[in-house]
Amino acid sequence: MTDRSPSQSSATSNQLTELKLLYQFSNTLLSTIHINKLTHLILTALTSGHSMLFGRAMLFLRNEKSGVLQGMLGVQRESAQGLSIIGGDDALSSRWDISAEVIAHQRATEFCGRVRSTRIDIDNECPVIKNVVIQQKLCLIEDAGCHECSTCSFIKHLGAVSFAAVPLLAREKTLGIIVVDNPQTDRPISRDDLHFLQLFAHQAGMAIENSMLYNRIENAHANLRDARERLVHGQRLAAIGEMAANVAHELKNPLITIGGFAGRLLKGLPADSREHGYADTIVNEVSRLEKMLADILAFSRKPTICYSACELGEILQDCFNSCSTTLEDHNISLSANLADGHWPLTGDAHQLKQVFLNLILNACEAMPSGGCIDVHIEYASAGRTAACISISDSGGGIPADMLPQIFNPFFTTKRHGTGLGLAIVNRILLNHNGSIKAANTDAGARFTVTLPLAETVV
Numbered sequence: 001m002t003d004r005s006p007s008q009s010s011a012t013s014n015q016l017t018e019l020k021l022l023y024q025f026s027n028t029l030l031s032t033i034h035i036n037k038l039t040h041l042i043l044t045a046l047t048s049g050h051s052m053l054f055g056r057a058m059l060f061l062r063n064e065k066s067g068v069l070q071g072m073l074g075v076q077r078e079s080a081q082g083l084s085i086i087g088g089d090d091a092l093s094s095r096w097d098i099s100a101e102v103i104a105h106q107r108a109t110e111f112c113g114r115v116r117s118t119r120i121d122i123d124n125e126c127p128v129i130k131n132v133v134i135q136q137k138l139c140l141i142e143d144a145g146c147h148e149c150s151t152c153s154f155i156k157h158l159g160a161v162s163f164a165a166v167p168l169l170a171r172e173k174t175l176g177i178i179v180v181d182n183p184q185t186d187r188p189i190s191r192d193d194l195h196f197l198q199l200f201a202h203q204a205g206m207a208i209e210n211s212m213l214y215n216r217i218e219n220a221h222a223n224l225r226d227a228r229e230r231l232v233h234g235q236r237l238a239a240i241g242e243m244a245a246n247v248a249h250e251l252k253n254p255l256i257t258i259g260g261f262a263g264r265l266l267k268g269l270p271a272d273s274r275e276h277g278y279a280d281t282i283v284n285e286v287s288r289l290e291k292m293l294a295d296i297l298a299f300s301r302k303p304t305i306c307y308s309a310c311e312l313g314e315i316l317q318d319c320f321n322s323c324s325t326t327l328e329d330h331n332i333s334l335s336a337n338l339a340d341g342h343w344p345l346t347g348d349a350h351q352l353k354q355v356f357l358n359l360i361l362n363a364c365e366a367m368p369s370g371g372c373i374d375v376h377i378e379y380a381s382a383g384r385t386a387a388c389i390s391i392s393d394s395g396g397g398i399p400a401d402m403l404p405q406i407f408n409p410f411f412t413t414k415r416h417g418t419g420l421g422l423a424i425v426n427r428i429l430l431n432h433n434g435s436i437k438a439a440n441t442d443a444g445a446r447f448t449v450t451l452p453l454a455e456t457v458v
Contacts, residue, residue, distance in 0.1 A: 021045075021196070022196075022199060022200070022203075023094075024045075024085075024094055024095055024096060025045055025096075025200060025203060026203060027087075027094065027095035028041055028045065028095040028096045028097075029041075029042075029203060029204070029207040030095075031086075031095050031097070033210065033211055033214045034211065035208065035211040035212065035215060036103070037098065037103065038207060038208065038211050039059055039072060039073050039208070040073065040075070040098055040102075040103045040106060041083075041096060041097075041098055042057075042059070042178075042204045042207075042208075043057040043058075043059055043073055043074075043075040043080075043178075044075055044080045044082070044083050044096075044098055044102075044106070045083065045096055045200075046075075046178075046180060046197075046200070047075050047076060047077045047080040048077070048080040048081065048083040048096075053180075053193060053196065053197075054077075054180040054181065054182055054189075054193070055076065055077050055181065055182040055183055055184045055185060055187075056074065056075070056076050056077070056111070056180065056181055056182075056183060057074070057075050057178060057179070057180045058071070058073070058074045058075075058115050058158065058178065058179040058180070059071075059072045059073045059074075059115075059176065059177075059178055060072060060115075060118070060120060060176050060177050060178075060179070061168075061175060061176035061208075062122070062133070062174060062175055062176050067121065067122050067123055068119045068120060068121055068122060069119070069120035069122060069129070069133070069176060069177060070119060071114075071115040071116045071117065071118035071119070071120075072115070072116065072176075073106070073107075073112060073115060073116070074109070074111045074112040074114065074115030074116070074158075075106055075111075075112070076109070076111055077184070079102075079105060079106045079109050079111075079112075080106075081102075082098055082099060082101070082102030082105070083096050083097075083098055083102075084096065084097050084098070084099075085097075114157065114158060115158065118154050118157055118158065120154050122134075128141060128155075128165060132165045132166070132167050132174075132177050133167060133174050133177065134174075136167045136169060136172075136174055137167070138164065138165070138166045138167070138194060138197070138198050138201075139164065139165045139166075140163075140164045140189060140194060141155075141160075141162065141163055141164070141165070142162045142188075158179075159183060160179065160181045160183070161181070161183065161186075162181060162182070162186075162188065162189065163179055163180065163181035163189075164179070164180050164181070164189050164193070164194060164197060165177050165178070165179045165180075166178050166180075166197050166198060166201040167201065167205075168201055168204055168205035168208060169201075169202065169205045170205045170206055170208070170209035171209070175205055175208055175209060175212075176208075178197075178201055178204070180197065248293040248296045251289075251293060252290070252293050255286055255289055255290055255293070256290070258282070258286055259282075259283060259286035259287065259290065262279050262282040262283045262286060263283055265279045266279040266280055266283055295420040295421065295424070296420065305347070305348045305351065305431055305432075306348050306350075307346055307347055307348060308346070308347075308348070308349070309344065309345075309346060309454065310344075310345050310346075310347060310349040310352070311342070311343060311344060311345070312343035312344075312345050312352075312377070312387055312389070312451070313338050313341075313343050313377075315345075315349055315352050315353050315356065316336070316338065316356060316375065316377070316389070317338075318353055319353055319356045319357050319360060320334060320336065320360075320375075322353075322357060323357065323360050323361065323364070326361065326364055327364065327373075330364050330367065330368065330370060331369075331370035332363075332364055332367055332370055332371055332372065332373060333371075333372045333373070334360075334372070334373045334374075334375065335372065335373070335374050335375070336374075336375040336376075337374075337375070337376045337377065338375075338377050343377065343387050343453065344453055344454040345387075345432075345451060345452075345453065345454055346454045347432045347451075348428075348432075351428045351431075351432075352428070352432070352451075354424075354425075354428065355425045355428050355429060355449065356389070356391070356449075358421050358422070358424070358425050359391045359425065359447050359449075360373060360375075360391065362421065362422075363391060363393035363395060363444075363445070366393055366395030366396070366444065366445065367393060367394060367395040367444075371393060371394040371395060371444070372393070372394050373391065373392070373393050373394075374390075374391075374392045374393075375389070375390070375391050375392075376389070376390045376392075377389045377390075380450050384453070385452060385453055386450055386451060386452045386453055387450070387451050387453055388448060388449070388450050389448070389449045389450075389451070390446055390447070390448045390449075391446070391447045391448075391449075392441060392443070392444065392445070392446040392447075393443075393444040393445055393446075394443040394444045395444040395445060396443075396444055397440035397441070397443075397444050397445050398438065398440060398445050400440070403438055403439075403440070406422055406438055407422050407423060407425075407426045407436070407438075408423065409423040429449065429451070432451060432452075433451075433452050434449060434450055434451040434452065435449075435450045436448065436449050436450075
């Protein structure tokens with residue numbers, strides 16, 4: 001049996017050390033599926049005192065949409081001291097671990113901040129990026145002239161002189177790159193270092209891809225769970241809505257009967273009697289309940305829309321005529337600028353009239369002591385494909401914190417309101433491919449309705 005030479009013994013020892021590190025690293029990658037912890041383990045393993053491989057390690061992941069390498073993490077040996085060994089000295093079962101405190105400390109370093117702020121354009125003419133990302137080759141740079149290259153600035157930005165860059169591959173696809181160097185010691189990167197780095201990067205690439213796939217599956221599962229919860233919630237709301245519609249329908253007939261008899265009693269009682277006041281209260285409250293039930297039924301019913309050719313100006317003029325008595329009773333003046341022209345629509349004229357009646361009557365209720373309403377119509381775009389109708393009042397406006405909620409069902413600022421009027425308006429406009437917005441002016445509130453015109457107006 002021949003004795004081994006010192007060089008052979010040294011080579012064997014290096015190989016055993018390398019195999020032990022690879023075993024530990026492989027066990028480490030299997031210990032977590034969370035990409036944040038995984039990336040910290042990968043770079044810390046390359047720079048910690050356990051491996052003594054490199055002074056710094058930087059990770060860049062590829063963004064397919066933007067076509068750049070995004071700096072994700074940078075670890076130096078000074079910040080890599082928190083790596084602990086789990087499993088003792090057994091090389092086949094031991095692995096590394098890292099605590100949340102060490103992860104937070106590494107992310108807070110100035111060097112990590114510089115890496116994370118770095119973007120590398122994949123499509124530029126940088127030979128390093130071409131070799132590593134496009135040709136998927138390990139690249140060793142020992143030429144300081146790389147600093148003078150005008151194609152990219154990330155080398156100068158990170159202060160690297162002699163460095164190695166290796167691709168992270170998974171299924172023949174480049175996920176990103178790892179860049180390593182030894183700026184503190186200026187120790188040259190040896191061929192053995194490069195060999196180990198390549199083996200290391202191959203395992204790291206597969207682990208990162210598995211982690212990304214796991215995260216996608218987890219996100220997809222969360223989205224499906226949310227969709228299922230929304231579906232169940234929607235079914236419950238539909239059941240409640242159907243029940244409310246049935247109850248409203250059953251209540252409507254008795255209310256009509258009560259209101260009818262109360263009205264007859266009211267006519268037959270002396271105006272100055274106490275009973276007359278009682279009957280008058282019954283009639284008013286029944287009327288309010290009937291309106292509430294009508295709103296609930298209108299909101300819960302599936303709308304039937306009879307589309308036909310109609311004229312927006314005629315619909316608005318019809319609304320003004322219907323509201324004339326209410327305007328006089330509330331001492332409210334109405335000014336309308338309908339901009340002479342043809343405003344053809346394809347829609348349900350009855351439902352569109354309901355939209356503008358609701359908005360005008362709401363404006364009247366906002367001005368119990370009188371005021372003015374301004375209705376203005378104009379083209380919503382240069383192409384004259386839509387009409388924009390604004391209805392403004394002088395009623396003081398809507399509280400700013402309530403503005404985003406006024407179109408929600410059952411939200412109301414009125415003492416006896418159902419909160420369904422504007423919700424019904426919004427639904428009618430959506431069914432006509434229109435929209436409505438609310439805003440405050442110096443004097444009051446302005447509702448702006450946009451509706452598509454049936455044809456191009458010249």
